[in-house]
Amino acid sequence: MSIQIPFDNSYARLPERFYARLPPTPVAAPRLVRLNTPLAELLGLDSVALASPEGVEILAGNRVPAGAAPMAMAYSGHQFGYFSPQLGDGRALLLGEVVGRDGRRRDIQLKGSGPTPFSRSGDGRAALGPVLREYLVSEAMAALGLPTTRALAAVTTGETVQRETAMPGAVLTRIAASHIRVGTFQYFAARSDVEAVRLLADHTIARHYPEVARAAQPYLALLEGVVARQAELVARWLLIGFIHGVMNTDNCAISGETIDYGPCAFMDAYDPATVFSSIDHAGRYAYGNQPRIAHWNVSRLAEAMLPLLDEDEDRAVEAAKEVLAGFGPRFEAAYSGGLRQKIGLSTAAEGDGALAQDLLSAMAEGNADFTLTFRHLCEAASGPGNNGAVRALFSDASIYDKWAVRWHARLGTERSAPAERAAAMRAVNPAFIPRNHRVEAALAAAVECQDFSLFEELLGVLSHPYDDQPGFERYAEPPGADQRVYQTFCGT
Numbered sequence: 001m002s003i004q005i006p007f008d009n010s011y012a013r014l015p016e017r018f019y020a021r022l023p024p025t026p027v028a029a030p031r032l033v034r035l036n037t038p039l040a041e042l043l044g045l046d047s048v049a050l051a052s053p054e055g056v057e058i059l060a061g062n063r064v065p066a067g068a069a070p071m072a073m074a075y076s077g078h079q080f081g082y083f084s085p086q087l088g089d090g091r092a093l094l095l096g097e098v099v100g101r102d103g104r105r106r107d108i109q110l111k112g113s114g115p116t117p118f119s120r121s122g123d124g125r126a127a128l129g130p131v132l133r134e135y136l137v138s139e140a141m142a143a144l145g146l147p148t149t150r151a152l153a154a155v156t157t158g159e160t161v162q163r164e165t166a167m168p169g170a171v172l173t174r175i176a177a178s179h180i181r182v183g184t185f186q187y188f189a190a191r192s193d194v195e196a197v198r199l200l201a202d203h204t205i206a207r208h209y210p211e212v213a214r215a216a217q218p219y220l221a222l223l224e225g226v227v228a229r230q231a232e233l234v235a236r237w238l239l240i241g242f243i244h245g246v247m248n249t250d251n252c253a254i255s256g257e258t259i260d261y262g263p264c265a266f267m268d269a270y271d272p273a274t275v276f277s278s279i280d281h282a283g284r285y286a287y288g289n290q291p292r293i294a295h296w297n298v299s300r301l302a303e304a305m306l307p308l309l310d311e312d313e314d315r316a317v318e319a320a321k322e323v324l325a326g327f328g329p330r331f332e333a334a335y336s337g338g339l340r341q342k343i344g345l346s347t348a349a350e351g352d353g354a355l356a357q358d359l360l361s362a363m364a365e366g367n368a369d370f371t372l373t374f375r376h377l378c379e380a381a382s383g384p385g386n387n388g389a390v391r392a393l394f395s396d397a398s399i400y401d402k403w404a405v406r407w408h409a410r411l412g413t414e415r416s417a418p419a420e421r422a423a424a425m426r427a428v429n430p431a432f433i434p435r436n437h438r439v440e441a442a443l444a445a446a447v448e449c450q451d452f453s454l455f456e457e458l459l460g461v462l463s464h465p466y467d468d469q470p471g472f473e474r475y476a477e478p479p480g481a482d483q484r485v486y487q488t489f490c491g492t
């Protein structure tokens with residue numbers, strides 16, 4: 001069987017200084033751990049062929065499929081606020097692009113495929129735990145309805161990689177609208193290569209923002225588009241309790257997708273200061289700091305794009321500032337609108353913002369679980385008699401009761417029927433998120449015992465996050481005192 005992948009590699013048509021061409025480095029003994037069949041079908045790929053020995057060789061990097069143009073993309077980035085002029089794909093290769101059944105163009109990337117000219121001191125490899133973690137969390141995010149890169153496959157390599165200890169090696173096949181980052185623009189700006197910044201902007205417009213091509217100032221409109229998508233994305237992160245963990249500018253996708261699932265995590269009890277990443281000592285990327293950082297990141301994009309915005313530098317700066325000033329209002333609109341939906345309000349009234357904020361404060365004070373509070377509000381919305389499940393989440397139920405009186409009064413001013421309201425609330429308040437303790441348990445069983453059953457079960461539950469799933473209620477539960485996970489690691 002020969003696998004046909006209908007590649008159409010637009011990034012490979014950009015100049016040579018955008019990347020380094022090289023094939024993946026073969027591994028000893030590829031074994032397929034997981035293939036995402038529905039995603040393969042969406043991409044127009046033959047999932048049976050991908051699961052065959054030849055397909056697995058492709059997914060492991062042991063065979064380059066016909067039509068691929070494997071390359072390590074060049075980029076730089078601000079890491080924890082400090083600029084690194086040269087990062088690039090140090091352990092990943094873009095195989096190429098395909099246009100899926102839905103007409104959308106997407107990158108197919110191998111992550112963990114061996115060293116590249118951008119590897120610096122790294123080994124170019126990935127360990128099984130982080131690969132499975134990215135698989136789980138990115139697919140959970142997709143099922144939750146957020147813009148995100150996806151996971152097409154995970155394979156083990158039959159080799160070990162040395163981290164804190166020796167770990168089984170693995171390769172993730174990542175699918176993305178593209179892998180163009182804020183850091184890709186910064187790479188060329190740092191080299192004063194304005195021509196390349198312009199080519200990249202044109203490529204980005206054609207690929208991700210075709211509607212701005214006809215604007216009076218397309219590059220300014222592009223910046224505005226990226227600002228809008230980042231503001232919306234970070235609002236949606238907050239609304240589901242997601243903490244990215246490493247919002248460096250190289251991990252900020254121009255397409256508006258969530259990218260790079262390293263030490264990311266979902267919050268259990270609500271606390272805006274929550275930080276999981278073991279390397280984020282200052283709390284730069286804490287849950288509640290994410291909007292500020294997203295704004296900071298798009299400001300770095302604006303800097304890189306300045307020469308495109310106006311010939312006159314002062315005017316370019318003024319134009320950029322004006323666009324960047326739009327971030328706050330866009331974020332606020334997406335966030336407060338989302339909160340309003342989460343508490344069951346279909347109309348907007350004076351005081352709704354304060355009502356929602358007061359719930360969050362009550363959750364913080366009462367140490368209440370973020371996800372379950374909103375999920376149980378779906379039942380509680382039908383009347384004051386149904387508050388039992390929410391009350392039980394608060395260390396002191398009277399904290400909730402005080403708030404609930406105001407909430408029920410406000411709900412009384414709405415016209416929507418209770419059943420309709422409950423359904424609308426369930427559609428935005430998930431029951432199932434990738435709880436850290438569940439993720440850790442699934443990874444430990446896979447890595448330490450080659451037992452992938454927990455991983456499979458968790459993945460299955462997370463593919464329907466808004467449905468009640470009888471028999472799987474335990475996956476909705478927060479961790480017990482002895483199960484709590486306080487830190488996550490990049491594990492790169």
Ligand code: AMP
Pocket residue numbers: 087088089090091092118119120121122123124125126246250251260262490492
């Ligand atoms: P990340 O923290 O995954 O966003 O990666 C930041 C930079 O480090 C990127 O340029 C990666 O390609 C590079 N990198 C991370 N892990 C490795 C590795 N094991 N080998 C080579 N480069 C790596």
Ligand code: MG
Pocket residue numbers: 250251260
């Ligand atoms: Mg990265």
